Amino acid sequence: MTDSENFPASPGEIEPAQPSAPCSGGPTRRGLIQGAAGIAAAGVVLARPNIVRAASETPVKVGFIEDESGNLSIYGIQKLHAARLAVQEINDGYTLAGGPVGSGCLGTMGLYSPTPPTLTSGPGAKLNIINDGGTPSEHAIVTADTEEILIPSGEKGLLGRPVDLVSSDGQSNNTLWQQLARRMIQQDKVDVLVAGFASAEREAIRPIVDQRKQLYFYTNQYEGGVADGYTFCTGAVCEQQVIPVMQYMVEKFGPKIFTIAANYNFGQLTAAWVRSFAPVLKAKVIGEEFPPLEVSEFSSVIAKVQAAKPDWVMTLLVGQNQSNYYPQAAAAGLHLPMASTVNMAQGYEHKRFTPPSLANMHNAVNYMQEIPTKRNQDFVARFYKMFPNDPYLGQMAQNTYFTIHLYAKAVRLIGTTDQEKVRRTLEAGWAIEAPEGTVFLEPATHHASHYIRLAATDEKQQISFVREWPMIEAWWLQRLGVNLVRHPEHKQYTPQEDPFFKMFG
Amino acid sequence: MSGSERIPLSRREGGSKVLPELASILYQFGTNAAFLLLSALGLIVILGMMNIINLAHGEFMMLGAYVASFAVHRGIPFPLAVILAFFATGAFGIVLERLVIRRFYGRELGALVTTWGISLILAQGALLLFGPYMPPIPIPGGAVSEGVFSFSVYWLILIGISIVLVVALTLVYRATPFGLQARATMQNPSIARSLGIRTGRVYMLTFGLGAGLAGLSGALLAPATSIAPFMGQQFVAPAFITVVVGGGANVIAGAVGSSTFLSLIETPVSLTLGTFYGTMALLVMALLIIRVLPAGISSLGARLRPAVAR
Incomplete structure (x- = not known):
């Protein structure tokens, strides 16, 4: 750069442009x-x-x-x-x-409100909108998403x-x-x-x-x-990712879950979410492993998963060393369905590892390219x-x-x-x-x-989005009564502080 | 599990439950030990014999993995790529020795800081030149299963290869003229020189061999890891632990002993209490051994047979 x-080329250039430039959209x-x-x-x-x-x-x-x-x-x-x-x-x-x-006025922010949604179907369909998180139907309703999101700001800088x-x-x-x-x-x-x-x-x-x-x-x-x-x-x-992906996995593959999570605050706390939401979905975490970030050889973890015979595995692995789990598990013949909240969307493991290391992986992501x-x-x-x-x-x-x-x-x-x-x-x-x-x-x-979209890989590790949730709120802190506008605080809440987490399990 | 019965590597549902368990434990023990031994292989030569604290060891392994990945993705078969990685990293080690390392013989701390600098340059250089990762190498061989467990054929081969490599290294140092000259040079360079041994050349080749072996194990482990600039870091701690716990009285035997012993501790603890405690147990055990036997496991053998020197 x-x-x-x-x-900006010169400050003088900005001045005449200012009064008229900003109103780029309609009278919204x-x-x-x-x-x-x-x-x-x-x-x-x-x-x-x-x-x-x-x-x-x-x-x-x-x-x-x-x-x-x-x-x-x-x-x-x-x-x-x-x-x-x-x-x-x-x-x-x-x-x-x-x-x-x-x-709270979420209804006012739709890009689609000025004109009715364009409904098309068939081969030209570009975007599946699923209202209630169901699987895309054959006659998908498609909303054209052609509006430009990058608009002039009215000034340089x-x-x-x-x-x-x-x-x-x-x-x-x-x-x-x-x-x-x-x-x-x-x-x-x-x-x-x-x-x-x-x-x-x-x-x-x-x-x-x-x-x-x-x-x-x-x-x-x-x-x-x-x-x-x-x-x-x-x-x-977690509430935006863990619950959607678990819901899908339990529905599709079964209720027995094995969690492998990196042994630091992220892995431990996300695993706690998985544990507490399992009973809500009538599922059960039948085994957990917390390898430290330094571990890069996973034969004992793989053996434990094999012995436990789960329906699917929740992998919350972080960093260079831990991503070795995938090729090693695939080589050892462990081909269980997998779910995650981090892998693929961040470290693009589906691009870095040869199939089938990342085959049958699921992640509820807010973004992937x-x-x-x-x-x-x-x-x-x-x-x-x-x-x-x-x-x-x-x-x-x-x-x-x-x-x-x-x-x-x-x-x-x-x-x-x-x-x-x-x-x-x-x-x-x-x-x-x-x-x-x-x-x-x-x-x-x-x-x-x-x-949130649920990304899933096939045997060739190609991504498809099998379910969509157009808006999921980060509701957990709201339920805990956090209001930083009225009562400033400076801490991190953990699931242990929320009695709800013990209610069902 | 009578001694006469061979372990059938096929699915036998409803059969003995002990047999698959045993096979699984043996497999885990084997992979843990092979991982430690392969991580340590190059360091056995460079730290164990030349007494250079080589903090660039992990980056030598990274170089080997990079060479292997390059080669495999240009159509060269994986076994050849591994051999290529040995020679390429070895040649790199020789150049490095001539340019930098030879100025630091006898100055352990100087060598430590220098090799650390080299490791930073290599890892960051790889990131700048080749980006954050290299294309992966598919793991050769499939899987065999026994009961509910299944095992990677490639790891089974790796266990075999690590044994072969250790035997070969022992032979080089025990049964070849180069090995004799190398041992003489490491023991007393000035007397070796006065006997007509070109010690400079011996140092150069020994360092090259150490670097080459690190590259070789890097290439061998590459399919089971993600090939990336900082991948070397994962091997440095296990390598140093294995060599230091093994001790200097007989480096190769020491490394074999320590990798066996440490995985003998790590495997059951990982299996019963989890990976976290397995790693802890390994570290605590390494600490205890160094406390009780400051000269490492191999000093036990030396104590029993005082005649055997390095």
Whole structure:
């Protein structure tokens, strides 16, 4: 990325463009809000051109830490590249459609509301919409998804300033993560911090974030439960992924489950979700294994699974070493159906391992690059145009992408990068049109609803989406009564603190 | 499970339940031991014999896996690719020895820091040059089953190969002129030199052999792992534990002894309490052995037969 791409050509070019540019859509509610935001920004520009000129020298700093090297780099590089794409688009004058819709007013955010859905069927059908999570019927109802989600923002950059991605390599090392977070907050004085792959990394830097009152986005899929006034979690959590995939697996393959999970907070807590929801589905976890992250030879785990004879296996394996489980299990003749909340969508194991290592794997994901919708295929094309040599564009890369756009929209609306004000603005109840579909950032819990699709592989490890849930809310913290707007807190809840988890089991 | 009855590697439902259990335990024990031994193979030579703390050991294994993956995906059969990995990594080791390592003989800590630096350069370099992963190698051979259990044929072959490699390494060091010269050089370089041995050449070849063996085991383990820049890290800890617990009195026998003993502890604990406790048991046992026998398992043999030196 060169400097000329980062900076608007000259501040003078922005001024005449401002008043008319923002209203790109029809007279929708969102369009009006965006218009208001744009006009607010324009007002600042017109009133104080000299200051803006001076300000255009100081970029808006998006602090970004991911693992570009080490055990977790296979995930970190995707996220970094997606962040670069988002920043580039903001500097080029684009934004994702969407805006504040008000807390709980989900009905107002449909992209499809201005015109009735286009109904087609047959060979031209592109997108299956299933209303109640059932399997796609033969006469699928198809809604044309042709609307462009990447729309002009009305300005190049953000509030007349260029956006800079200040990125650092966490090297898959938690101690280094803490140092980098401190440096970004204290020295670089970033306006927003977007960081974190492993839950251990997030928990390593979250106390620093809280101490400095830093606006922080965690874009990973994770085990859920973080209730922190300064943190926004835009990835999918257990209630959005574990329950849909378990429901499907129990229906299709049977009630006996064996869980293999990485032995740290993510694996342990997600396994706890599986255990507590099994009785609800009249299923049972008949065995659990928690290999440490260092383990890379799985013969005893495989033997245990074989001895237990489950109907299917829940694999929650993380990192380079643990992905060895798949070829080893396949070589040992273990061909049970598998489910996961992490594999494939993040580490693209279905592309990295030869079949049948990843055959018959199921994952309820909020994103995979294979999603066939037009808006997603456009996004995929934009990504690979910028990074032609990248091997995969996964779940958390997409989350990072829409999160940075979401931040920019909030800043544009409130007209400042003041972190406290941006945080309050983000608590207005935002819907943003992400490549996966519409994502709603719930104000009280700082978590996002997602469009969940059940991805399944065949023997050749080709992906198909066998079930869709257009919106699943991150409801668990809501049930626990978390309301960060009224009662700020800074902790992570675990399933042990929720009496519900013991009710059925 | 009478001694005369051979284990039939076929499905026998309703038969004895003890037999498959036993086969499974033996298989797990074998794979655990073979994994430790293969991880340690190159390090046996470089740490055990040359006394260089080679922190780039894992990256040598990564190089071997990369060469094998390259070769296999250009149509070369897997066994040939493994041999190619041995020679390629060996040649790389020789170049590295000439350029860098030879300046650090006798300076253990200097060599430690240097090889650490080399490991970082190699892993990060692989990431920059080849991206975050290499195309996988399909695991050769299918599976055989016994009762509810089924076993990978390739791992069974690996167990055999690791035994063959250890025997071959012993023969090289016991029964060839090079082995004699190498042992002499490692024991006392100045006397070896005065007897006309070209010690520089011996060091170079020994380091090359160690690197080559690391590459060989990297290639052999490649189908069972994901081939990626930082894959070497998973082998470094098991390799060092195996060699250090084995001890220096007789490195090869020591490594065989320690890999057998450690997997004898790890396998039953993993089986009964889980992988986490299996790994813990291995580490605790390694700690205990080093505490009780600071010179490693092989010092037991040396104590019993004081005449046998390295």
